[in-house]
Amino acid sequence: MSPSTQSIESAVGKIVEASSKSREEVQRMIDEKKSRFSGLLTESGAAFMIAKELGVNLDFDSGTETKVAGLKEGTDNVDVLARVMHVFSPKSFEKNGKKGLLCNLLVADDSGEVRLTLWHHDVAKLWEQKVERGDILLLKNCSVSTYNEKKQLSLNYGGQFILNKKKNAAFPEPNTAVLKVKELKAGIDNADVFGKIARVFDERSFEREGRNGKLLSFELADETAVARCTAWNDLVEEAKKLRQGMLVKIEGAYTKDGLRGVELQLGWQARILQNPRGFELDTVVSGAERKEIAKLEEGETIEVKAKIKEILPGKLHYLVCPNCSKKVEQIGEGYVCEQCGEVEEPNINLIVAVELQDKSGSMRCVFFGKQAETLIEKSREEMKKELEEKGPDALIEEIKEKVVGREATVEARVKKGLGGEKELVARSIQFKQ
Ligand SMILES: [Zn+2]
Structure with a gap:
């Protein structure tokens, strides 16, 4: 008799003993249960269900494990x-x-x-x-x-x-150490890295060899450096839950050279773990130099520590293609995406412009998409609904109440605005606690 037959026998025995039903009756109930689940349930699974229904406690703990x-x-x-x-x-x-x-x-x-x-x-x-x-x-x-x-x-x-109820030192250890971001170089397979989410980009979809795929990029920082990371396909749903400032451990990623240094790729072998056990991180590098607003020059990416002085008037959103997230043009009654053609129902992307001020001066700063969501602490979906209900002007008043006067560290790129003056495009924002 195999061990499994033996334990089903003993399970049936226990049910018979505790339930005052006959062995045949119990066996019939198990068979019925199995046929109801059309073969998806094992004999012991069915026995367990019957035991539960009859209030019989089945302790399967044999105390021995099979190798x-x-x-x-x-x-x-x-x-x-x-x-x-x-x-x-x-x-x-x-x-x-x-x-x-x-x-x-x-x-x-x-x-x-x-x-x-x-x-x-x-x-x-x-x-x-x-x-x-x-x-x-x-x-x-x-x-x-x-x-x-x-x-x-x-x-x-x-x-x-x-x-981790039992230990066994004889078991093999996975051969991966957790790497510092600075230690990453191209060609590493199966890398584990721990860090803080510095920035999250919007999800993108693509078509390759006739198959649809999606990706989501983010930046991970530790005390040594910042790395660009890209989550692919199945992992995009997990990556969408990431927010700036979260501590995460990435397991099973691979590396390759990107435009701005080594990038971490998260394919089907990788996973993202939020707030992992046993890791701490106090300071992270932001990757950008801290500067005063008055000294900013066009084209550079910097970090400013500033107060949000004002929310500037605007529509708070523009229309984008739900497929590729590019801006759509309204032509007559319809909408057209340059890449995908006619768009039935465009999605919205958030845009919030503020005036940032430090002791050296002030400058307009524009927040798009995820950065805007972080700034106003509302999701795109919430804003879509509220824009329809209240319109942008009323919402700007609400945002003012929440945000004006707060101090924040903003990483941004300096560019030439429409009127020729310098302005900032935010890459990340972290409010002073
Ligand atoms: Zn499109």
Whole structure:
């Protein structure tokens, strides 16, 4: 008798004992449950459900874990203790109109390595508990299947993972150190970096070889340098949650030379972890020199420490293509994007102009998109709604109340404005706490 058959037998036995139902009855309930879930439920998963419905406490803890090398296709209801070697990008998918989430991991013990697939709330738990490479997971109640001719471990219904409850020094260690931004050079595969989000750009979509893709770039700073990072495709949803000032650990990225130095690329092997355990960072470099407003020169990117003196009048938005985020032209009743053609329903992009003042002087500064959202502490969606309801003038009054008089550190590029005078285009803003 295999261990899994044995434990299902003992589960059925426990249910019979505790529920005053006959063995045949319990088996029939398990079979019915399995057929209701059309083969998606394992024998032990069904037994667990029945036990739960009947109020029977099934303790599957055998106290012994199966070694990775001993896992075979069809193995069911085993516990595995293993170290997290890699966490891949989580993937969202849709099946029969329902949305789901899955995440693949590589885990290993001293006998071998296996792919672990987590689903739905277990993926959320992975993030909530900030599971990282190097952590040890006790995987309770797993089954083994085969995918693309490779063994794949997953948790059964009623199964769970427990973080760092047991240690095992004999397990292999993932061979990645967390790098400083300055240590990044082109050609690194599988890099881990910790830092603070310095700036987030807008999402962009593209088409390559007939397939649609999307990307989102951001800047990551630590005490040594600033690096441009780009999240691709599946990871864009995660990257969209990033805000300036957040502490993040990036795992599994690769590097390559970009226009402004080495860039970090986050592909399907990478992940972003917010506020990771055990990391601290006090000061980060901003990448731009601090200057007084009166001394600014056209073309340079600088940082000013200034007070927001005034919000300047304007429409607070312009219309953009929902597909490529470029500005659209209104022609008659319709809208046209230079790149995509006619646009049915344009999206909006925020634009807020302010006057910044330090002790040396003052200058107009324009905030676009994400920077505008950070400045006024409202999302584009909120503003779209409020612009329709109240119009820009009333909103400017509200923004004035919230923002005028506040001190902030603003990173910006100096350019020539429409009237020939110098003006700033904000790249990031951080309010004085
Ligand atoms: Zn477009």
